[in-house]
Amino acid sequence: MAPRCYPNYLKAFEDGDDIFDRFKINTPLRISHFLAQALYETGRGTVLFENLKYKTAARLLEIFGVGNHTAAIRPDEVDQYLNNDRALAERVYGLGNPKKAKELGNTKPGDGYKYRGGGLMQTTGGANYLRMGNLAGVDFYNDPDLIVAPEASLLPALHEWNEGGLNACADQNDIRTITRIINGGYNGLSGRTELFETVWSAIGKSGANQVAWKAAATSDETRELQEALNDLGADPALVVDGRYGPATEKAVTWFQRQAKIPVDGNAGMVTLAALKLRLNARTASERA
Structure with a gap:
């Protein structure tokens, strides 16, 4: 699952039973979803801090170029950032990208690199290092290396998980929402899903004999969705089980x-809105 995982992370997980219990990550679904996200964010435990040493212009522009990132790095400037992680971090997260720097709380030269993505959930930005430090009682802001220390590395990830209300999402087996809250979008969703399935088969109740969605809690929202789809002609009709x-x-x-x-x-916002429009239109037609 993670054969080259850094000892920092291995030690944190080995000693983490009490802290996982404290954050109520204590069911197979919750543990599986948390580990899947952490493993994805850290390249299966092989990344302590974000690697910004890009070797090719094409790849750098794909991530940070015009139309792909607020840094909007242009082709005519890209060469100066190849294999130059400190300069790139400053251009992307620091004062070279004022809007992003303000958003991240990077206020001084060098903050872009100092507070680049670090730890299990790749905490990024001085403001987030400070906030997580305050929550965890660890001075990540003045000593950023502590964010990957075995005794402290779980804390920022677990506080981020807790702030996002992600135990509830895990209970519903809702990896899309978990990914959106952790990532800010759906980057790497397929990879995160593959990791989840790997972890679930290893630690889920009854292992691979019980698929994760059957272990998930039911929800009224899903029941309403299933009823709406049936009303609109889902074939075969769905079992309304939530x-x-x-x-x-x-x-x-x-x-x-x-x-x-x-x-x-x-079934995101666009889909739910479209469902509502179709149902309303059908109701109006029946009344006419």
């Missing part, structure tokens, strides 16, 4: 194609 399993995902995909909206199998 669990977002493969059949529900398939029905959502079917509806998204029918409604000509982005197809991803996820």
Whole structure:
């Protein structure tokens, strides 16, 4: 699962039972989702701090170029940042990118590199190092290396998890929402899902014999979604059980194609709005 994991992280996890209990990450689903996100963010435990030593212009521009990042690095300036992690960090997260620097709380020259992504959830920015330090009771701001120290590295990740209310998402087996809150988008969703499935098969109740969505808690929102899809002609009709399993995902995909909206199998805001419009239109037609 993580054969080259840094000893820092291994030690933190080995000694982490009490702190996991403190944050109530104590069920197979919660543990599996937390580990999947942490392993993805750290390259299966091989990344302590964000690696900003890009070797090719194409890859650097793909991540930080115009239209891809607020840094909007141009092709005519990219060469100076190749294999120059400190300069790139300053350009991307520091004073070379004033809007992002303000957002991250990087106020002094060198802060972009000093407070680059670090630790299990890749905490980024002076303001976040300070905030996590205050929550954890550890001075990450003045000593950023502590964010990967075995005795402290779990704390920022667990506080971020707690702030996002992610235990509830894990209980619903909702990896998309977990990823969005951790990542700010859906970058690496497929990789995170693969890691989750690997961890779940290793530690989930009954292992691979019980698929994760069947272990997830039910929700009224999913029941309402299933009823709406049935009303609109889902075929085969869904069992209204409140669990977002493969059949529900398939029905959502079917509806998204029918409604000509982005197809991803996820009942997000756009899909729910389209469902409501279709149901309202059908009700109005029946009354006419």
